[in-house]
Amino acid sequence: MSAASPAPAIRSVDEHLEDVLAAVHPLDPIELQLPDAQGCVLVEDVTVPVALPPFDNSSMDGYAVRIADVTGASEEFPAVLTVIGDVAAGSEGLPTVGPGEAARIMTGAPLPPGAEAVVPVEWTDGGTGGGAATTMRAASAAPEGATGEVRVHRPVEARAHVRARGSDVQAGDLALEAGTVLGPAQIGLLAAIGRGTVRVRPRPRVVVLSTGSELVQPGEELGPGQIYDSNSFALAAAARDAGAIAYRVGAVTDDADTLRATIEDQLVRADLLVTTGGVSVGAYDVVKEALSSVGDADEPGGGVEFHKLAMQPGKPQGFGSIGPDHTPLLALPGNPVSSYVSFELFVRPAIRALMGLKDLHRPRVRAVLTADKPLSSPAGKRQFLRGTYDAEAGSVTPVGGAGSHLIAALAHADALLVVPEDTTVVEPGSDVEVMLLG
Amino acid sequence: MSAASPAPAIRSVDEHLEDVLAAVHPLDPIELQLPDAQGCVLVEDVTVPVALPPFDNSSMDGYAVRIADVTGASEEFPAVLTVIGDVAAGSEGLPTVGPGEAARIMTGAPLPPGAEAVVPVEWTDGGTGGGAATTMRAASAAPEGATGEVRVHRPVEARAHVRARGSDVQAGDLALEAGTVLGPAQIGLLAAIGRGTVRVRPRPRVVVLSTGSELVQPGEELGPGQIYDSNSFALAAAARDAGAIAYRVGAVTDDADTLRATIEDQLVRADLLVTTGGVSVGAYDVVKEALSSVGDADEPGGGVEFHKLAMQPGKPQGFGSIGPDHTPLLALPGNPVSSYVSFELFVRPAIRALMGLKDLHRPRVRAVLTADKPLSSPAGKRQFLRGTYDAEAGSVTPVGGAGSHLIAALAHADALLVVPEDTTVVEPGSDVEVMLLG
Numbered sequence: 069m070s071a072a073s074p075a076p077a078i079r080s081v082d083e084h085l086e087d088v089l090a091a092v093h094p095l096d097p098i099e100l101q102l103p104d105a106q107g108c109v110l111v112e113d114v115t116v117p118v119a120l121p122p123f124d125n126s127s128m129d130g131y132a133v134r135i136a137d138v139t140g141a142s143e144e145f146p147a148v149l150t151v152i153g154d155v156a157a158g159s160e161g162l163p164t165v166g167p168g169e170a171a172r173i174m175t176g177a178p179l180p181p182g183a184e185a186v187v188p189v190e191w192t193d194g195g196t197g198g199g200a201a202t203t204m205r206a207a208s209a210a211p212e213g214a215t216g217e218v219r220v221h222r223p224v225e226a227r228a229h230v231r232a233r234g235s236d237v238q239a240g241d242l243a244l245e246a247g248t249v250l251g252p253a254q255i256g257l258l259a260a261i262g263r264g265t266v267r268v269r270p271r272p273r274v275v276v277l278s279t280g281s282e283l284v285q286p287g288e289e290l291g292p293g294q295i296y297d298s299n300s301f302a303l304a305a306a307a308r309d310a311g312a313i314a315y316r317v318g319a320v321t322d323d324a325d326t327l328r329a330t331i332e333d334q335l336v337r338a339d340l341l342v343t344t345g346g347v348s349v350g351a352y353d354v355v356k357e358a359l360s361s362v363g364d365a366d367e368p369g370g371g372v373e374f375h376k377l378a379m380q381p382g383k384p385q386g387f388g389s390i391g392p393d394h395t396p397l398l399a400l401p402g403n404p405v406s407s408y409v410s411f412e413l414f415v416r417p418a419i420r421a422l423m424g425l426k427d428l429h430r431p432r433v434r435a436v437l438t439a440d441k442p443l444s445s446p447a448g449k450r451q452f453l454r455g456t457y458d459a460e461a462g463s464v465t466p467v468g469g470a471g472s473h474l475i476a477a478l479a480h481a482d483a484l485l486v487v488p489e490d491t492t493v494v495e496p497g498s499d500v501e502v503m504l505l506g
Numbered sequence: 507m508s509a510a511s512p513a514p515a516i517r518s519v520d521e522h523l524e525d526v527l528a529a530v531h532p533l534d535p536i537e538l539q540l541p542d543a544q545g546c547v548l549v550e551d552v553t554v555p556v557a558l559p560p561f562d563n564s565s566m567d568g569y570a571v572r573i574a575d576v577t578g579a580s581e582e583f584p585a586v587l588t589v590i591g592d593v594a595a596g597s598e599g600l601p602t603v604g605p606g607e608a609a610r611i612m613t614g615a616p617l618p619p620g621a622e623a624v625v626p627v628e629w630t631d632g633g634t635g636g637g638a639a640t641t642m643r644a645a646s647a648a649p650e651g652a653t654g655e656v657r658v659h660r661p662v663e664a665r666a667h668v669r670a671r672g673s674d675v676q677a678g679d680l681a682l683e684a685g686t687v688l689g690p691a692q693i694g695l696l697a698a699i700g701r702g703t704v705r706v707r708p709r710p711r712v713v714v715l716s717t718g719s720e721l722v723q724p725g726e727e728l729g730p731g732q733i734y735d736s737n738s739f740a741l742a743a744a745a746r747d748a749g750a751i752a753y754r755v756g757a758v759t760d761d762a763d764t765l766r767a768t769i770e771d772q773l774v775r776a777d778l779l780v781t782t783g784g785v786s787v788g789a790y791d792v793v794k795e796a797l798s799s800v801g802d803a804d805e806p807g808g809g810v811e812f813h814k815l816a817m818q819p820g821k822p823q824g825f826g827s828i829g830p831d832h833t834p835l836l837a838l839p840g841n842p843v844s845s846y847v848s849f850e851l852f853v854r855p856a857i858r859a860l861m862g863l864k865d866l867h868r869p870r871v872r873a874v875l876t877a878d879k880p881l882s883s884p885a886g887k888r889q890f891l892r893g894t895y896d897a898e899a900g901s902v903t904p905v906g907g908a909g910s911h912l913i914a915a916l917a918h919a920d921a922l923l924v925v926p927e928d929t930t931v932v933e934p935g936s937d938v939e940v941m942l943l944g
Contacts (some may be wrong), residue, residue, distance in 0.1 A: 089593070102739055103726060103739065103742065103743065105757045106743050106746060106747075116914075118728065120733075120914070121733065122733060123727060123730070123733075124729065126911060127789035128788070129786055129787045129791075132923035154790075156719065156789070156792070157718055157719060157720035157731070157760070157789040158718060158719030158720030158721070158731055158732060158733065158759075158760070159719070159731065160729075160730065164732075172789065174788040174789065175786060175840070176718070176720060176733070176789075176840065176841075177720075177731070177789055178730070178731045189787055189788075190787075202787065203787035203788065204787055204789040205793040206727070206789055206790075206794075207789040207790055208762060208795065210789075210794075213789055214789070216941065223787075230578055236912055236913060236914055241914070243914065243917070244917065250847070251743070251747065252740050252741070252743035252744035253740065253846065253916045253917045253919070253943075254911075254917045255738070255739050255740055255743045255763065255883070256736045256737070256740025256743075256842055256846065256913060256916070256917065257737060257913050257914055257916070257917035258724070258736055259724045259735065259739040260724075260733075260734050260741065260913050261724075261734070262722075262724050262725065262726075262728065262734045262737035263724055263725070264723065264724040264725020264726070265725065280595055280596060280614070281594065281595060281596030281597070282595035282596030282614060282615075283596070284700075285702065286540060286696070286697045286698075286699075286700050286701055286702040287700065287701070287702020287703065287784070288700075288702070290556065290560060290700065291598075292561070292598065292616070293561065293595070293596055293597065293598065293600075293615070293616045294560075294596060294698070295560060295614070295698075295700050296556075296700045297697065298694045298695070298697035298698035301540055301541065301693050301694060301696075301697035302690050302691065302693055302694025304541065304689035304699065305541065305544050305689070305690035305693045305694075308544065309544075309689065309690055316541065317575075319598075320650065324593065324597070324646060325645070325848040348567055348613060348643035349567045349593070349627055349628075349640065349642055350567035350594075350612040350613055350627075350642055351567075351592060351610065351612065351642040351643065351645040351651055351768060352592075352594040352595070352612050352644075352645055353567075353612075353644070356644075357647075359647065381854075388611050394511070396901055401615075402613070402614065403614075404694055404698060408690070408694065410693065412919060418804035421789045424758070429822075434573075452657070455671055456561070474674055475558070475674060475694060475695050475698050476675045476679070476681065476695055478673055478691045478694070478695070479681070479682065479694065480690045481691070505691075
């Protein structure tokens with residue numbers, strides 16, 4: 069009879085995390101349009117197909133000239149050149165610049181044949197016959213600028229103001245290596261080398277559902293004995309924050325058949341399932357009831373195990389895989405702070421593992437405890453207290469108490485203080501481990 | 507004649523940023539569904555409407571009892587109580603616990619009338635008549651657990667394992683103050699106190715368009731003199747990263763009418779417009795041509811001014827407002843690295859200002875320059891070099907050169923080195939300012 073069965077072994081936080089991470093593998097890669105790949109991990113080494121820039125081009129608005137024609141030019145004795153036309157960026161058909169000639173050229177436009185350098189417009193009269201120019205007039209308003217004569221006031225060296233083909237990257241260069249996370253600059257580089265799509269691990273789809281017959285949707289009226297569902301909102305937001313596509317399924321009532329049916333329904337869009345509540349030792353702990361009763365590992369709950377963890381908050385936890393695709397499922401406790409802390413410790417690393425990220429964990433630092441009185445912590449349990457971290461002072465201050473229901477304090481915390489299993493008292497001024505919630 | 511007009515005054519980076527931030531105001535707040543408010547700034551002080559928890563409830567799965575009935579109870583001499591029923595979380599109609607009676611109670615369920623404390627199931631026989639229980643059997647499988655007798659092995663104090671009404675927050679308490687950024691924990695708290703919607707500043711809609719007749723969509727074939735459009739991809743991604751809803755309009759050809767029409771089209775969905783290219787002194791600089799020629803401040807371009815900034819890269823910049831709603835527009839230079847650096851310096855703070863965030867800027871730190879040779883920087887210009895920052899060593903190493911076209915280097919940088927206007931040489935080992943790109 070299970071009510072009298074021997075107490076199951078207590079499991080450490082590290083054992084549970086190890087178990088989760090051993091079972092969660094990076095998602096299979098897919099080819100995504102570049103904008104959709106933002107935040108994803110590249111799975112291929114991307115090499116440069118064509119040199120960048122792909123052709124010699126001007127780095128200034130000015131005149132493409134031959135060196136010999138401007139040797140010794142000065143404001144007093146300008147070189148007078150015949151303007152043979154405009155070379156704008158993207159213009160087709162380049163004029164050839166012969167002796168005594170110049171082509172008016174725009175930034176990014178290809179250096180035309182015959183030309184050896186570019187003279188910036190500010191070093192010329194801009195074709196106006198006046199003093200030094202500061203700008204060109206728009207070609208649409210003043211088409212005559214593409215013809216006539218230009219006076220060049222300074223000589224230039226060969227290749228001056230010319231960006232050489234391949235000066236940024238050469239064809240065959242490694243642009244980005246597999247494992248790179250695609251942020252804006254990496255997306256810019258991929259676009260620049262002409263990649264319209266890219267092979268990445270997709271964002272995991274995480275289905276979050278809370279359980280509890282007492283739960284009411286925020287915005288509705290509370291009846292006696294009812295509370296608002298906050299877990300599905302907080303954890304869907306946290307999953308999104310971790311990089312996932314989160315689907316929030318509202319609260320499911322404490323009925324095993326309903327829960328099983330809901331989970332089966334959701335499997336089609338889940339790479340990871342997260343439930344809250346119903347994992348402890350009560351007679352209405354529906355997640356445990358629904359998922360520990362299935363013998364076939366291919367059925368929902370077939371592979372889900374429930375444990376007591378040596379931690380506070382967050383003692384009761386379930387983990388396993390469900391359904392024909394063995395979709396991983398984490399069953400977190402129902403208390404809002406317990407579920408949030410559990411998410412940070414186990415679900416967030418799982419999401420990041422599914423994404424193929426190398427860096428799975430929140431940063432941890434050491435800090436000096438600032439507190440009025442010593443903190444007490446239960447022996448044999450790793451305690452996670454909410455706190456605020458002051459990077460400049462290198463200190464951390466607890467917010468709220470140790471009770472696992474202090475959701476208000478959680479909303480004012482930016483860190484978790486980690487008190488090890490063998491520590492029962494932490495004196496103010498002690499050095500403690502802090503997990504930064506970012 | 508503009509080609510011979512006096513050179514416009516050079517503007518400092520700080521002047522330009524000040525100008526941008528003076529013109530960009532937080533967006534008007536709207537009421538959003540809680541999940542849609544993630545990452546947004548709250549504009550109201552939110553007070554707690556009902557105490558949390560809203561009623562005295564059990565923090566354990568166990569038995570709700572009267573203190574006197576379990577005084578002196580031990581495993582050898584248990585208190586034997588009559589189980590009068592189950593109180594599950596969310597169950598309606600509470601039984602009254604009389605002398606000699608106990609109600610089986612679940613975590614989160616309301617403490618029934620008459621009961622003064624909760625005895626955890628592990629301190630009882632769980633109603634089995636055997637030794638200490640470790641769990642309850644599911645009520646669906648073993649309904650007899652809600653009846654019969656329970657042996658209690660330990661006494662409890664009044665209110666033991668009871669979470670008092672209001673022990674987390676009291677009605678009228680300030681839950682979150684205006685200005686709070688809504689992350690997962692804040693969304694959890696708002697849900698917990700019953701807020702289905704919340705008043706926040708919305709994410710700004712940022713329209714990004716690149717200009718240039720030479721630009722080709724990545725994935726297509728390059729013709730002679732053409733390059734791939736990367737700016738619209740990189741900056742839309744960067745805008746999204748900064749918190750905006752980004753709309754990427756492909757590359758617009760260098761034609762003033764087309765550009766004006768495109769901008770007018772886009773105004774309807776823009777809280778901020780960002781263009782790249784066409785802002786310098788060339789004859790085909792379409793953004794400048796299209797937007798500086800309009801006299802009426804309510805017409806597109808009516809309020810856009812173009813400047814030369816004392817910075818490298820990113821010298822030519824435009825800023826102003828356009829259209830009937832005076833939508834802010836930032837016209838960035840077309841070079842990919844110039845536009846990216848300009849985005850970081852001017853657009854990202856503008857997006858964050860539109861969101862109503864207080865903290866507009868990237869973190870800046872001091873670091874020691876690690877380099878083979880001194881860096882040179884033009885006099886009178888603030889230079890922004892790409893680099894990698896090593897937090898542990900407190901050092902920064904330049905990536906690529908000073909050329910503004912090194913988009914490959916940008917994709918491997920995580921920081922910008924800031925070289926002040928009056929510095930022309932930075933020796934290795936010097937202390938430099940670093941802007942972390944995060």
